[in-house]
Amino acid sequence: MEAEITVHEYDVLVIGAGGAGLRAGIEASSSGATVAIISKSMLGKAHTVMAEGGAAAALANKDERDSWRTHFRDTMKGGKYLNDWRMAKIHAQQAPDRIRELEQWGAVFDRTPKGLTSQRNFGGHTYPRLAHIGDATGLELIRTLQQKGIHTGMDVFMEFTVRKLFKKDGRVIGCFSYSRNDGSFHVFKAKSIVLATGGATRCWEVCSGSWEYTGEGFALAYWAGAEMGDMEFIQFHPTGMIWPKSVKGILVTEGVRGEGGMLRNSEGERFMFNYVPEMYKEEFADTEKEALEWVDEVVSGKLASKRRPPELLTRDVVAKAINSERDAGRASKHGGAYLDISWRDEEEVKKKLPGMYHQFKELAAVDITKEPMEVGPTAHYVMGGVKVHHETQETRIKGLFAAGEASTGLHGANRLGGNSLSDLIVFGKIAGEHAAKLSKEIREFEEIPNDEIQGVIEETLAPLQRTGGENPASVVSDLRQMMQNKVGIIRTESQLLEALAELDNLEQRACNVFGGSGKSYNPGWHQSLEIKAMIDVSRMCTLAALKREESRGGHTRDDFPEPDHSHWGKINSVIFMNEDGEMEIRFESYPPIPADLRDLLDSEDLHEED
């Protein structure tokens, strides 16, 4: 008997309802296209809600020396020059307008004394640049876009999972989805599709991601024939909670360090002074005295004349430093580092970091206004993703667009804090605009062949038809542990090779899991279906990490500890499925940076003589 299917038709289909998806949906529906948003969780709950520190935009409200040029320069430097410079330019130029637009739509960011949007300091940003509301900026962003979105006329399908993208003649024509709520099957015909599915950090045991971050967007694109770039670059945020075990990985905002938080080891030493990389030497304080003077200047609202504390180095640097201190036997009580903001005024801490205050008080019984926090690295962000055209966000597949963490290019080898929220709204808008534009050129919806639909239904139902088997939770748990141990912050060839072999084993085990037989809101069934994507995404990351024989940004090889500017510093990895259905990797470069933009960069970083 054939399963019952509901068929829907939309000009533009957006998969994912976080910041990028909502911004794309708003843009597409306000240009007159019919739009549906498919969301794995409920509206307003997407992963964007967890973003804390702020959205980076060179508004120059706090320091008039800032401009898009400095933002561009900081983004490229932080990304260790593997960024698509064209996207970095568009991002730096357009972010201020996108932030102002959010305020027009009702967002209420913290204010400067002059009544403008306030901005906060963050790692790798030369000037205070992050628009924020306390430490809950993601919530403000998603709620604003959600409120705007539901009134622009888009339809929202909540708690739906997409299982497959359909194509005809190289163009995307729709997708298959099921309702997590009641298990019903749905085919969406669409003239264009925007993937705004976020990342995949749930593949690691210690991560700051929610359950949604299983990488299905990456996998859908890859299975459909799109190219995946930079998958070796995973950002381990230096400060996640490490104790108690139950909260391990939960994010501690970089805003703590932006507000003057100091990192110390078990000996009480402010160790970050020992880890300032050559390329940042000139910009960071080399004494505790100077670092303190910088905080004093910034807190009192003056323009900073001193150099910044080394705690505000980029995330890759700080995460590796905490790791090295631990390896040297100088870890905090539970194996991380101490992060101390208690030296600042109690009321100020509560006002600027209310979420952190409550998070530590309620989950770890620590009062951050009185004692230091314990923190350690947590898998936080995938710099890699679906390769897109820099001006349109379209992938190699006609009609398929990607934006936000799902896409790659802007961040290079390491993302700066705050550049993610601005990425969502800048490139979400661009993707929505071009998806709508393309949909207008297409007159008819395409028929989706029944055998393809039946094939994906069969796969989707398979776990329900088993009568017993391993609990999917144990396969996922083993996968996450394996990725943590073998494809973590520090990698070596032998462990990466072992990881590839273990992924094959896990794939076998995944074929036999049993999560219960009901179709109505059955998390065991949902998890059984997610594993395949998690394994393929883990494989992409491992393969790309194995091939890149150097250390740079969010990829560190113990066997190749130095950056190699002459070769690896000029090429980006590209993963794709070959004609035999196998995963293959090649490398390519972005076009050369034009002279006017190159002049904005630090010439000694570029190693042009190499």
Add this chain to the structure above:
Amino acid sequence: MQTVTFSVFRGEPDQDGDPFGKMVDYTIDLDEGMVVLDAIHAIQAEFAPDLACRWNCKAGKCGSCSAEVNGKSRLMCMTRMDDILDETPEGESVVIRPMQTFPLVRDLVSDTSWAYETDRRIEPISGPGEVDWEYYQHEADRIQEFRSCIECMLCVNTCHVMREHQKFDEFAGPRFFVRLASLEMHPLDKKSRIPEIKEDFGIDYCNITGCCSSVCPAGIDIRHNAIIPLKERVVTEFYDPIAIIGRKIGLRR
């Protein structure tokens, strides 16, 4: 290591949409620092992978894992087992049920689609066309409290206008008075929301018992800071004779 028994609701709606199911006991080992949601995940991993439970961030930021633990409305991810064990009488199990005010989907998952329908009825901000506004932190403070709402719906679950009297069609519920207050007091919003707050959203039903404030995981003082000021504005607009005369002769807006 301590073992604890949980009594968890398992069931689905019957043909009339009423919850049909039973309480099932699960015993698990507790680890240091666990929250209730960890316990649910442990039950899923050990005994019941198909136990339905909605959750996302596990950090108190998304408001997905609302449930009733020992009869109280709480976020499972922010409720520590230490505290629950302190309040659970010895020898008794920890009782976990879905929110009782909303229709049941399955096990611990409720159908909160009413909230999304109500949200659509609220007209969005009517803000400035030009990009040239200024407003100050003291103006922002007031509504930033409202904007910290994570839409967990625990306030609606505990509000007796909803829970006992099911006034879903006539009453917006605490969550949406917070939303309306954030618009009514927004420095950039030009629209007066008072007539609809009275007529369409039924604020008069609320008799300010403050149950909503007491369960809010974001710590919003819903009663004092959102609902009472809105009620005062309704009174001024509709019942204050001096204000009404003042408006008629053009002394007040």
